[in-house]
Amino acid sequence: MTRKRTKQTAIEQLSQYRQKQARLQVLSTYSVGAGITVSRLNEDDQLQELHAKLRGLPSYMYLNKHELKLEQAANAYMTRYPAGIKAQKRAVPVNVMDDEYHELLQELRDKIQKVIAARGYEVRDDIDAVLDRLAEFQDLxxxxxxxxxxxERLQEYKPYEATLLRWIYIDGLDQNDLVEKLDVSESTIRRRIKKAEREYALLAR
Structure with missing residues (x-):
């Protein structure tokens, strides 16, 4: 990717900040049912914390013999281990040739489904829609x-440029607002914005 394209991509991502934030706020109020919202589900999700604690330990220290078999089956047939619970369930293969592993993988899917039920997702029929929104919420x-x-990193060594970008891409000020706010010419504002965007792109690449 060329430097120009890299800068364009970085600025495009920054320009989506307000849209992403607005969408995040909308998703946070999406009702799962029983008074639970998507943001509440995200806050209550303890799986990632558990995974982080267990990742540094050998599995034999916290899994029993049967659970070790489940892990072996997962390692043999799963090519990825996504973070979202919906993605986790879909990542477990449905059809495998080995009968023993087929049963173990089915059990693994059932265990994930029980986690879904325990979190109250099943108070709605459209479970996929709920999980899609939860995944989108986490991605945003x-x-x-x-x-x-x-x-924040840009603020540490180029505070003016970081502030300028925040005014534009987060606070939504346009060039006319900045001309009035800073009492400088439009050409000066354009030049400073370009400089700030270059500095940002160098960090974001």
């Missing part, structure tokens, strides 16, 4: 956190 959170992180 990650995107916004990354954009914030880049701006």
């Amino acid at each position: 959170q990650a995107d916004i956190q990354r954009l914030d992180f880049i701006l």
